[in-house]
Amino acid sequence: MTSVEGRLDAAVDERRGDVEAYLSALVRTPSVLGAERPAQLLIARRLKAAGLQPSLVDVPVARAAADPSWAPVDRSYAGRPNVIATVPGTGGGRSLVINGHVDVVSPEPVGWWSAEPFSGRIDGGRLLGRGAYDMKGGLVAALWALESVRAAGPTLRGDVRFESVIEEECTGNGALAARLDAPRVDAAIIPESTNLEVFTETPVVLWVEVTVIGRPAYVGRPGEYVNAVERAVALIGRLREAVRAPLTLSVGTIRGGDWPSTVPLECSFTCRVSAPREWPVARARETMERLLAEAAAADPWLAEHRPTVTYPGFQAAGWSLGDAGAPIHALLGDVHAAVCGESLRHAPFPGTADGRYFAARGEPAIYYGPAGANQHAPDEWVDLDSVRLVARVLARTIVEWCA
Numbered sequence: 001m002t003s004v005e006g007r008l009d010a011a012v013d014e015r016r017g018d019v020e021a022y023l024s025a026l027v028r029t030p031s032v033l034g035a036e037r038p039a040q041l042l043i044a045r046r047l048k049a050a051g052l053q054p055s056l057v058d059v060p061v062a063r064a065a066a067d068p069s070w071a072p073v074d075r076s077y078a079g080r081p082n083v084i085a086t087v088p089g090t091g092g093g094r095s096l097v098i099n100g101h102v103d104v105v106s107p108e109p110v111g112w113w114s115a116e117p118f119s120g121r122i123d124g125g126r127l128l129g130r131g132a133y134d135m136k137g138g139l140v141a142a143l144w145a146l147e148s149v150r151a152a153g154p155t156l157r158g159d160v161r162f163e164s165v166i167e168e169e170c171t172g173n174g175a176l177a178a179r180l181d182a183p184r185v186d187a188a189i190i191p192e193s194t195n196l197e198v199f200t201e202t203p204v205v206l207w208v209e210v211t212v213i214g215r216p217a218y219v220g221r222p223g224e225y226v227n228a229v230e231r232a233v234a235l236i237g238r239l240r241e242a243v244r245a246p247l248t249l250s251v252g253t254i255r256g257g258d259w260p261s262t263v264p265l266e267c268s269f270t271c272r273v274s275a276p277r278e279w280p281v282a283r284a285r286e287t288m289e290r291l292l293a294e295a296a297a298a299d300p301w302l303a304e305h306r307p308t309v310t311y312p313g314f315q316a317a318g319w320s321l322g323d324a325g326a327p328i329h330a331l332l333g334d335v336h337a338a339v340c341g342e343s344l345r346h347a348p349f350p351g352t353a354d355g356r357y358f359a360a361r362g363e364p365a366i367y368y369g370p371a372g373a374n375q376h377a378p379d380e381w382v383d384l385d386s387v388r389l390v391a392r393v394l395a396r397t398i399v400e401w402c403a
Contacts, residue, residue: 127381137372
């Protein structure tokens with residue numbers, strides 16, 4: 001271990017109690033869709049306390065929506081900023097972005113949790129709460145690493161840019177917006193919930209909303225009406241039978257009806273669909289629309305009154321680490337082995353994340369973050385020892401990459 005590495009490790013370790021308390025506070029600050037601002041303000045304050053000058057930047061909808069990878073939505077982006085801060089280098093070194101998302105999925109149904117979903121409670125080395133693992137633990141590990149580098153590391157020649165973005169969990173529009181004014185970088189690290197592994201690829205992911213209509217009549221006169229909920233449920237069954245590997249499909253929401261004694265005339269269900277990484281998004285959409293049309297054709301009513309299809313969220317292209325990531329990948333692997341005492345493991349990830357926006361610009365990105373469990377499920381937790389290890393790895397990697 002060099003003297004610089006020793007100073008970095010010591011700087012990480014001496015902050016552990018304070019950082020874990022901060023992570024707990026961040027988890028206790030709910031940042032579900034539309035309510036990300038309080039958590040972003042907490043992150044901005046931490047960056048400012050570290051001597052940086054964070055900017056809170058709202059998504060520039062008009063500009064971002066002109067990008068072909070924009071996911072169209074009908075909600076407002078006002079007051080829901082990304083947080084951006086830069087540690088400027090002296091010049092001549094390689095640049096690095098550390099990017100993570102602050103948004104978390106809903107904790108519902110909360111009755112399935114063994115404790116309050118946003119407790120931030122520490123129990124036996126685990127910090128519990130929605131977003132602890134996905135991905136506030138990794139986001140805080142990155143902050144921890146930056147603070148430690150500034151406290152103990154040498155002068156950096158390359159810039160380090162920190163980004164806390166919104167909407168990774170449903171569109172990716174936050175990361176897309178962050179790229180619009182960002183300078184080109186030599187590499188990006190995304191400290192996602194990877195269990196101290198590196199993700200090597202992610203699939204195409206779509207959100208597909210299907211709306212079925214019925215025919216009105218008094219509910220007491222069967223045979224005169226068409227129940228949209230019943231037709232939608234039957235359609236889901238046929239669609240499930242039609243969707244086979246390499247596609248996957250999960251129905252995440254269903255909405256229909258507003259009174260038990262009234263025939264529901266509309267029913268919408270929204271699916272999360274994944275397709276092979278190599279597929280264009282357009283191919284995945286066309287395939288799903290074809291399968292849906294075939295499933296609807298088996299019902300005489302739906303054959304005549306075809307369901308409508310919209311795309312309310314993810315239109316996410318596939319991503320691969322690829323050969324472009326070799327230099328940052330090799331460095332991170334060496335640092336991980338030195339810090340953790342074992343070789344870096346690799347695995348594909350069955351979900352999507354924001355690395356695709358770096359790939360679209362020809363910038364290598366790598367996913368690497370702490371361990372935990374129950375991502376998008378009750379009783380989510382992150383392992384605090386692994387958060388510290390990630391902070392150590394990131395601190396050393398920042399210094400070696402940007403020196």
